[in-house]
Amino acid sequence: MSTLAIRQTVTEVVQKTPVFDIHTHLYDPAFGNLLLWGIDELLVYHYLVAESFRWMDAPYDRFWALTKEQQADAIWEALFLKHSPISEACRGVLTVLNQLGLDVNKRDLPSLRKWFKQWKPEDYVTRICELANVRKIAMTNSPFDDAERPTWDRGFTRDARFVAALRIDPLLVDWPNAAKRLAGWGYKVSEDFSGQTFGEVRRFLADWTKKFDAQYCMVSLPPEFDFPANTATSQLIEHAIMPHGREHGQAFALMIGVKRAVNPQLQLAGDSVGAADVGAVERLCAAFPENKFLCTMLARENQHALCIAARKFRNLHIFGCWWFLNVPGMIEEITRMRLELIGLSVTPQHSDCRVLDQLTYKWAHSRPIIANVLADKYEDLAATGWQPTRSEIERDVHSLLGGAFEDFLAR
Ligand code: RAT
Ligand code: ZN
Numbered sequence: 001m002s003t004l005a006i007r008q009t010v011t012e013v014v015q016k017t018p019v020f021d022i023h024t025h026l027y028d029p030a031f032g033n034l035l036l037w038g039i040d041e042l043l044v045y046h047y048l049v050a051e052s053f054r055w056m057d058a059p060y061d062r063f064w065a066l067t068k069e070q071q072a073d074a075i076w077e078a079l080f081l082k083h084s085p086i087s088e089a090c091r092g093v094l095t096v097l098n099q100l101g102l103d104v105n106k107r108d109l110p111s112l113r114k115w116f117k118q119w120k121p122e123d124y125v126t127r128i129c130e131l132a133n134v135r136k137i138a139m140t141n142s143p144f145d146d147a148e149r150p151t152w153d154r155g156f157t158r159d160a161r162f163v164a165a166l167r168i169d170p171l172l173v174d175w176p177n178a179a180k181r182l183a184g185w186g187y188k189v190s191e192d193f194s195g196q197t198f199g200e201v202r203r204f205l206a207d208w209t210k211k212f213d214a215q216y217c218m219v220s221l222p223p224e225f226d227f228p229a230n231t232a233t234s235q236l237i238e239h240a241i242m243p244h245g246r247e248h249g250q251a252f253a254l255m256i257g258v259k260r261a262v263n264p265q266l267q268l269a270g271d272s273v274g275a276a277d278v279g280a281v282e283r284l285c286a287a288f289p290e291n292k293f294l295c296t297m298l299a300r301e302n303q304h305a306l307c308i309a310a311r312k313f314r315n316l317h318i319f320g321c322w323w324f325l326n327v328p329g330m331i332e333e334i335t336r337m338r339l340e341l342i343g344l345s346v347t348p349q350h351s352d353c354r355v356l357d358q359l360t361y362k363w364a365h366s367r368p369i370i371a372n373v374l375a376d377k378y379e380d381l382a383a384t385g386w387q388p389t390r391s392e393i394e395r396d397v398h399s400l401l402g403g404a405f406e407d408f409l410a411r
Contacts, residue, residue: 035121193235
C-alpha cells in the first residue's frame with residue numbers, strides 16, 4: 001500500500017468499525033427519564049453549564065431556579081449567539097445536529113426543539129447507535145442511586161446494547177455514610193470495620209454484581225488517593241474489593257484525579273482536576289497480581305507515568321481521555337504517546353456521554369484523531385518494508401475500539 005492508501009484505509013476502517021463505548025452515563029431505555037436525549041439536554045450538559053457561567057453575571061441560584069428549557073435558552077444565548085461556539089463541548093452540539101441532518105446555520109432553537117419532539121426514545125436509541133456506529137454501551141450503575149435502584153429492584157428486560165458497570169463511589173469515598181446505608185439494607189457492617197464488616201461488604205458487592213450483571217466495578221477518586229494507606233478507602237479495597245474481584249473475575253476500574261465540588265455553586269459542573277500519584281496504581285497492581293485493573297487519570301501530568309505503569313503490569317489496562325482531556329489536542333497527544341509506549345493493548349477512548357445524542361459527536365470527533373495517529377504508525381512500519389494488510393488494520397482497529405478491553409476482561 002502507498003502511504004496515501006494506508007491513510008485512506010485506516011480512516012475508512014476506523015469509521016466503519018463499531019465501537020464498544022466502555023464508560024458512559026447513559027441508561028438502558030427501560031430506565032425511562034434517566035436516559036437523557038434531545039436538544040435541551042444537550043445544551044444543559046454540565047460541560048456547557050461551566051462555560052456559560054463565565055459570561056453570566058446573575059447569581060448562580062437564579063440560573064438553577066430556571067426550568068430546563070430556560071436554562072438551555074440562556075446557554076444557547078451565551079455560548080452560541082453572543083459568541084461563536086468554538087469550544088469542544090459547543091462544537092459537539094453542532095456536530096450532533098449536523099449528523100442528524102439538521103441545518104445549524106439557521107441558529108433556530110425553537111425549530112430544533114420541534115424536530116426532536118417527533119422521536120420516541122426507543123427509535124432514537126437505534127438511530128443514534130447507527131449514526132455513531134456504537135455496538136455496545138457501558139452504563140454507570142450505582143446501588144446508592146435512589147433514582148435507578150427501583151428499576152433494578154423491580155426487574156426489567158435488558159436491552160442487549162447496554163451493559164452495566166457497578167459504580168461504588170460512596171462506598172470508597174464516604175464510608176461512614178455508606179456503612180449506614182448498607183446497615184439499613186440489612187448488611188451487618190460497622191463503621192470501625194469490626195465483626196463481619198468486610199465479608200458483608202463483599203456480600204453487598206456480590207449481590208449487586210449479580211443484579212446488574214456488572215462487567216466491571218468502578219470508582220472515581222481524588223488526587224490524594226494512596227495505596228496502601230491508613231484510610232477507609234485503602235482498607236476496603238484490600239479487604240473487600242480485591243477478594244470480591246478475584247472471586248468474580250471482575251476488573252476494578254479506577255478513575256483518579258477528580259477534585260469534587262471546588263465550586264459547589266456550579267453543582268455537577270463544579271468539579272476540578274489535580275495530579276495524582278501513579279505509584280498508588282503500581283502498588284495495587286503489584287500487590288494483587290491476580291486482580292485486574294482498569295485505569296484512567298484526569299490530569300495531563302499523569303498520562304506518561306500511567307503508560308509506563310501499563311508497561312510494567314499486564315493486569316493493568318488503561319483507557320480513555322477523561323473529561324477535561326476529551327478535547328482534540330489532548331486526545332492526539334495522549335493517543336500518540338500510548339500507541340508509542342504500549343502499542344495496541346489500550347482503549348484510547350470512551351465517551352463519558354450523559355446525553356444519548358452525544359455519542360455521535362464524541363465518536364465523530366475522536367475517530368479521525370485515532371485514525372490519524374494510527375496511520376502515522378503504519379506509515380512508519382511501511383517505511384521499514386513491513387506492509388500492513390487491510391485485515392491486519394481491521395483487527396487492530398477492532399482492538400482499539402473495545403476489542404482489547406473485552407479480551408482483557410475475559411482473561
Ligand atoms: O465526565 C463527566 O461527565 C463527569 O461528570 C463525571 O461523570 C465523570 O466522568 C465520572 O464518571 O465521575
Ligand atoms: Zn464518567
